[in-house]
Amino acid sequence: KAGVTQTPRYLIKTRGQQVTLSCSPISGHRSVSWYQQTPGQGLQFLFEYFSETQRNKGNFPGRFSGRQFSNSRSEMNVSTLELGDSALYLCASSLGPQGGREFFGPGTRLTVL
Amino acid sequence: DQQVKQNSPSLSVQEGRISILNCDYTNSMFDYFLWYKKYPAEGPTFLISISSIKDKNEDGRFTVFLNKSAKHLSLHIVPSQPGDSAVYFCAASAPGEYGNKLVFGAGTILRVKS
Numbered sequence: 350k351a352g353v354t355q356t357p358r359y360l361i362k363t364r365g366q367q368v369t370l371s372c373s374p375i376s377g378h379r380s381v382s383w384y385q386q387t388p389g390q391g392l393q394f395l396f397e398y399f400s401e402t403q404r405n406k407g408n409f410p411g412r413f414s415g416r417q418f419s420n421s422r423s424e425m426n427v428s429t430l431e432l433g434d435s436a437l438y439l440c441a442s443s444l445g446p447q448g449g450r451e452f453f454g455p456g457t458r459l460t461v462l
Numbered sequence: 463d464q465q466v467k468q469n470s471p472s473l474s475v476q477e478g479r480i481s482i483l484n485c486d487y488t489n490s491m492f493d494y495f496l497w498y499k500k501y502p503a504e505g506p507t508f509l510i511s512i513s514s515i516k517d518k519n520e521d522g523r524f525t526v527f528l529n530k531s532a533k534h535l536s537l538h539i540v541p542s543q544p545g546d547s548a549v550y551f552c553a554a555s556a557p558g559e560y561g562n563k564l565v566f567g568a569g570t571i572l573r574v575k576s
Contacts, residue, residue: 353505382563382564384564384566389471389568390568391466391468391551391566391567391568391569392506392551392553392564392566393566394563394564394565394566397563405563407563439505439506441505441564450496450508450511451508451564452508453498453505453506453507454505455503455504455505456505
């Protein structure tokens with residue numbers, strides 16, 4: 350089985366711009382979660398989608414949004430980028446929304462200048 | 463408010479010795495705990511997990527211990543190998559009607575010296 354894929358792997362944007370990141374889960378996985386990783390902060394939960402519905406949301410401002418398509422692929426959007434949004438954005442998929450083991454993609458490294 | 467804490471940013475161990483990584487949590491609703499390992503430029507990979515109904519789970523060289531009364535878990539790696547050098551994240555989840563999310567610690571960098 351192919352693993353979780355994320356595109357693009359690297360991205361450079363400037364303040365005020367918006368960005369869309371994409372995630373394709375493992376085949377058969379219907380739950381997709383997004384995390385932000387910054388140095389010293391570990392992984393911070395952004396949101397989780399299951400069957401095209403957002404089922405859980407972390408403590409991030411409304412500039413961070415996401416969606417999930419019928420094929421379970423997910424996108425994450427960040428509008429009005431700030432310097433502090435520079436981070437590694439990780440997508441993880443699992444079979445269902447019951448928590449437990451998630452499989453992570455390699456991440457998208459976003460740099461905001 | 464960090465619900466999962468890994469108080470040691472880094473740990474250095476000699477090859478062949480035991481590595482002990484620690485994790486503390488504050489939320490008594492957590493009922494499932496996981497350890498992930500992360501190499502640079504890769505996503506975290508699942509290592510081992512433990513349910514709150516157990517106090518120990520073993521998988522090869524990796525053992526996780528859970529002390530619910532102390533809200534503490536630890537990962538033991540015996541014997542440590544240079545390939546174990548990575549960032550280790552402790553994570554926890556609580557059951558929820560609207561799905562679950564993993565709460566991660568900040569990570570511990572493990573360096574195994576040969």
